[in-house]
Amino acid sequence: MATRTYGQYCGLARAAEILGERWGLLIVRDLLVAPKRFTDLQRGLPGIPTSVLAARLKELEGAGVVQRRVLPRPERSIVYELTAYGRELEDVLVRFGRWGAKSLGDPRADEIITADSMVVALRSTFRSEAAQGVRATFELRLGEIVLNARVAGGEVEVRTGPAPAADLSIEAGPQLRALMAGEITPREALRKGVVRLSGDRDLLASFAKIFRIDPMPVAPS
Amino acid sequence: MATRTYGQYCGLARAAEILGERWGLLIVRDLLVAPKRFTDLQRGLPGIPTSVLAARLKELEGAGVVQRRVLPRPERSIVYELTAYGRELEDVLVRFGRWGAKSLGDPRADEIITADSMVVALRSTFRSEAAQGVRATFELRLGEIVLNARVAGGEVEVRTGPAPAADLSIEAGPQLRALMAGEITPREALRKGVVRLSGDRDLLASFAKIFRIDPMPVAPS
DNA sequence: CTGGATCCCTCACGATACTG
DNA sequence: CAGTATCGTGAGGGATCCAG
Numbered sequence A, B: 001m002a003t004r005t006y007g008q009y010c011g012l013a014r015a016a017e018i019l020g021e022r023w024g025l026l027i028v029r030d031l032l033v034a035p036k037r038f039t040d041l042q043r044g045l046p047g048i049p050t051s052v053l054a055a056r057l058k059e060l061e062g063a064g065v066v067q068r069r070v071l072p073r074p075e076r077s078i079v080y081e082l083t084a085y086g087r088e089l090e091d092v093l094v095r096f097g098r099w100g101a102k103s104l105g106d107p108r109a110d111e112i113i114t115a116d117s118m119v120v121a122l123r124s125t126f127r128s129e130a131a132q133g134v135r136a137t138f139e140l141r142l143g144e145i146v147l148n149a150r151v152a153g154g155e156v157e158v159r160t161g162p163a164p165a166a167d168l169s170i171e172a173g174p175q176l177r178a179l180m181a182g183e184i185t186p187r188e189a190l191r192k193g194v195v196r197l198s199g200d201r202d203l204l205a206s207f208a209k210i211f212r213i214d215p216m217p218v219a220p221s
Numbered sequence C: 001c002t003g004g005a006t007c008c009c010t011c012a013c014g015a016t017a018c019t020g
Numbered sequence D: 001c002a003g004t005a006t007c008g009t010g011a012g013g014g015a016t017c018c019a020g
Helices: A011-019 A024-033 A038-044 A050-062 A089-101 A115-125 A176-180 A186-191 A203-210 B011-019 B024-033 B038-044 B050-062 B089-101 B115-125 B176-180 B186-191 B203-210
Strands: A066-070 A078-082 A136-142 A145-152 A155-160 A168-172 A195-199 B066-070 B078-082 B136-142 B145-152 B155-160 B168-172 B195-199
Touching (some): A011 B115, A024 A038, A024 A066, A024 A078, A024 A089, A050 A066, A089 A115, A089 B011, A115 A145, A168 A203, A186 A195, A186 A203, B011 B024, B024 B050, B024 B066, B024 B078, B024 B115, B115 B136, B115 B145, B176 B186, B186 B195, B195 B203
Antiparallel strands (some): A145 A155
């Protein structure tokens, strides 16, 4: 049995072989947001060795998840993007991220937030039921990171970058999770300085309902 | 940054830290089917070192995914079972397995099938739309492995073990995937000896519609 | 016999340096 | 910018050993 394989004829085992290697899931996460160059990926994945990134990209390309594309002149640079097969992971990864978010406490000092991770996090926590009848554009700012979410028709589109015409712009601190988990109310978040707003301040309550982190289920069996 | 962590405050990164280690996903897969003892897990995961199994179980227990339980007398043995949080992975893993199954070709000589992997595979490939109005019990035999699937009300329950009163019992060879992927018709499967039936032979066509592996999407962007 | 712990060896990962 | 080369370290593979 070759290393890194499981020797089982099983769809889940195959999926684990393709994406179970270190950094693999996070590479796909970042490519779900947008195609990227090698260096962009490196920047979004602090700590990844270049050799590992190169190896993963080759493996993912071999598995039909990622494809390498040379941009037309004058750029001639190389971008990595998901194939159709790779894009089918969006739903799975969004659900997986929603599950994992329940295990998030408050951020530790050494934990960072990246723009791409935050985009996927907002897609993960989005609740279509809570968004029914809501039509609004949010801008979210966390330090250097800026992203926008357009909610309409019970769907959401989340992208990196500012939204100049946002209905509500939220400048948030690291405690944003507590608001999304319902551990503090929008009013408390404002009072404690967890968020600072500009725009239609009433929309903060909608935001907290639409982008929601569930609690971990109670302990036993 | 500790080994095995990613240093990112992100639900998907946390999920990858919990389940991304080698064998982790397959341990949860087997526990989704039923609680198991250490040795049962070992048998269902050929090639796993006892040290790795013990380490993973401790980590999964620490993450609140698995719990260790001592059976009452007279057995007094120990079983590992999923917590409520762990059971929430069923939906994600089933979808992940459905995605990975598209990458399965025909089984290689060194690839085995286990009963638990087959149970999850049937849950993965189940199509509720195709099962509307169908009420039937299937028994599936692959060598030593026997499992049963009860289809009713657009839902399915798959378990290990025989179904004596099955409407259709299918004894299948390693080519079963070709039937489920629509690469051969039920008629061809019968003629080529891919399956042998007992019971209501007409139900084989239903089986092939209800438990279905999609093709990989076409190559480019 | 189950439920592990301990050993050694290998290989993949992490860090850094370097090249087309 | 887009990687390859090198090297030390730690986790996994495999076998063995031990406690209840």
